[in-house]
Amino acid sequence: MSPAARRLLFTLTGVGLLVILLGYGFYQDPRYIPSPLVGRTAPDFTMELFDGNRVRLSELRGKTLLLDFWASWCLPCRDEARDLEAAWKRQGEDVLFLGINIQDKKADALKFIDEFGITFANGRDPEGKISVDYGVWGIPEAFFISPTGRITYKHVGAIPPALLEAKLREARRDLVSADSGRGEHQAIR
Numbered sequence: 740m741s742p743a744a745r746r747l748l749f750t751l752t753g754v755g756l757l758v759i760l761l762g763y764g765f766y767q768d769p770r771y772i773p774s775p776l777v778g779r780t781a782p783d784f785t786m787e788l789f790d791g792n793r794v795r796l797s798e799l800r801g802k803t804l805l806l807d808f809w810a811s812w813c814l815p816c817r818d819e820a821r822d823l824e825a826a827w828k829r830q831g832e833d834v835l836f837l838g839i840n841i842q843d844k845k846a847d848a849l850k851f852i853d854e855f856g857i858t859f860a861n862g863r864d865p866e867g868k869i870s871v872d873y874g875v876w877g878i879p880e881a882f883f884i885s886p887t888g889r890i891t892y893k894h895v896g897a898i899p900p901a902l903l904e905a906k907l908r909e910a911r912r913d914l915v916s917a918d919s920g921r922g923e924h925q926a927i928r
Contacts, residue, residue, distance in 0.1 A: 788862040804884040811851035819897040820855035885913040892916040
């Protein structure tokens with residue numbers, strides 16, 4: 740085989756492998772890509788809550804946390820809102836829920852909180868920095884954080900109440916889940 744033919748063969752093989760790899764990537768659902776944050780310390784942030792107070796995540800160490808990324812226009816967020824509030828009311832003082840509203844108007848977010856009677860702390864991520872740091876790509880997304888500050892589980896989509904309770908129990912004990920959960924989600928616009 741001539742050197743030119745060999746170069747052409749190598750080039751075509753390389754291009755073919757690249758096309759196959761890209762094609763595979765385009766057909767993969769991002770929900771099946773595990774979060775690199777699970778098992779690691781949760782990224783710290785400071786957020787202004789809707790009630791005017793400020794919260795810094797690192798100051799909540801010692802508590803089990805549920806971070807819930809949501810928006811008023813998200814149908815699965817609406818589906819799970821009452822379940823989240825009911826679960827929040829069943830928790831003891833060692834558990835905190837923190838809602839993080841993204842890609843939404845403040846008035847719409849406040850209307851949502853009022854409509855569903857949400858009493859756990861909520862605030863906005865108006866620049867999207869928190870959601871970027873957590874790798875949020877669809878909502879709702881929930882992150883369970885142990886009292887040591889480690890992310891123990893991530894769930895994309897509405898989380899069933901029984902799974903929510905089970906993952907809170909695991910987070911209390913600092914048990915990291917091997918897999919992320921998946922449910923219906925709304926891609927961020």
